[in-house]
Amino acid sequence: MSDIRFDGRVAIVTGAGGGLGRCHALELARRGAKLVINDLGASMDGTGGNSAAAEAVVKEIEALGGEAIANGSSVADEKGVQKMIDDTMSKFGRIDILIANAGILRDKSFSKMTQADIDLVIDVHLRGSFMPIHAAWNIMKEQNYGRLVVTTSSTGLYGNFGQANYGAAKLGVVGMMNTLKIEGAKNNIKINAVCPIAATRMTEGLMPQAVLDQLKPEYVTPGVMNLVKDDAPSGLILSAGAGAFSMARIVETEGAFVGHGDALTAEAVAAKWDQITDTSKTRPAFQSGAEHGQNIFALVAAGTTA
Ligand code: NAI
Numbered sequence: 001m002s003d004i005r006f007d008g009r010v011a012i013v014t015g016a017g018g019g020l021g022r023c024h025a026l027e028l029a030r031r032g033a034k035l036v037i038n039d040l041g042a043s044m045d046g047t048g049g050n051s052a053a054a055e056a057v058v059k060e061i062e063a064l065g066g067e068a069i070a071n072g073s074s075v076a077d078e079k080g081v082q083k084m085i086d087d088t089m090s091k092f093g094r095i096d097i098l099i100a101n102a103g104i105l106r107d108k109s110f111s112k113m114t115q116a117d118i119d120l121v122i123d124v125h126l127r128g129s130f131m132p133i134h135a136a137w138n139i140m141k142e143q144n145y146g147r148l149v150v151t152t153s154s155t156g157l158y159g160n161f162g163q164a165n166y167g168a169a170k171l172g173v174v175g176m177m178n179t180l181k182i183e184g185a186k187n188n189i190k191i192n193a194v195c196p197i198a199a200t201r202m203t204e205g206l207m208p209q210a211v212l213d214q215l216k217p218e219y220v221t222p223g224v225m226n227l228v229k230d231d232a233p234s235g236l237i238l239s240a241g242a243g244a245f246s247m248a249r250i251v252e253t254e255g256a257f258v259g260h261g262d263a264l265t266a267e268a269v270a271a272k273w274d275q276i277t278d279t280s281k282t283r284p285a286f287q288s289g290a291e292h293g294q295n296i297f298a299l300v301a302a303g304t305t306a
Helices: 019-030 052-063 078-092 115-143 154-158 164-187 209-214 221-228 266-271 289-305
Strands: 010-013 034-038 068-071 097-100 146-151 189-196 237-241 244-248
Touching: 010 019, 010 078, 019 034, 019 052, 019 097, 019 221, 034 052, 034 078, 052 068, 068 078, 078 115, 097 115, 097 221, 115 146, 115 164, 115 189, 146 164, 146 221, 154 164, 164 189, 189 221, 221 237
Parallel strands: 010 034, 010 097, 034 068, 097 146, 146 189, 189 237
Antiparallel strands: 237 244
């Protein structure tokens, strides 16, 4: 197996002042990339901020013999994001890799969640992934090269009490990925999602210490390196934690054609409910919305000819 190297590559990692982002950035630097370390230096609920965290990681990279610049913009601030992209281009002249990792939490049960809790979390996670990727997109297209990672969460994929705002934003980035994998294909732009679990300040106190000890953020990063390498896949969701990795997919059951016209009633759907929801028969994941549509018509054709 050949070494995974990023020599000559320029990478931006958002929220790289600590936690998972810092680990991703350090590993990219160890493997030859030049880095832009973005971090607002915010507290976990998104308040406050200074660029000290980003600058400290730049120093760590320099100590490794690498090259990096710090950026203290909020990923949720359009002008700040554009400045980050402009500064990267004037310093390094290209953008090969962008890992959208910055994040905050505003956990509350839904009845207690305020509009501000919803807006801020969507701003940082969803708009904060969208805007940097959007600002880098045409540069990657012109280069005919781009490797993008969005950071999703088991909350987005499966749910978690008190995290409706976070879960919506985290599945939102997967929706963006699903389309960008299609739009980027002809320009060698690949995009994937990581679904991490790691002991960072985000998970402090949520699990016993013995469990947290196994969840080093460094144990997620080797998976992420595989999402941004030259021969990376595209459109894949990689679950990663404690040194274990798996692939998450949205799949559909085989389903059933119920009928047309007078035969298609709510009761007729209810009568076939067991077949419609039979998870013992699932289809391979669709690669596009178009494939999903074709499948619907295949079901109809099979049903009408049966
Ligand atoms: P962390 O809190 O250690 O790191 C997040 C970083 O993002 C912080 O350094 C923070 O200053 C920065 N940040 C926050 N708002 C920002 C903004 N507006 N602009 C720029 N930087 C900003 O948390 P952790 O655990 O390293 O999280 C990294 C990503 O992984 C997040 O997107 C999080 O939602 C996701 N994640 C983490 C999991 C875990 O188990 N730790 C589980 C699932 C997802």
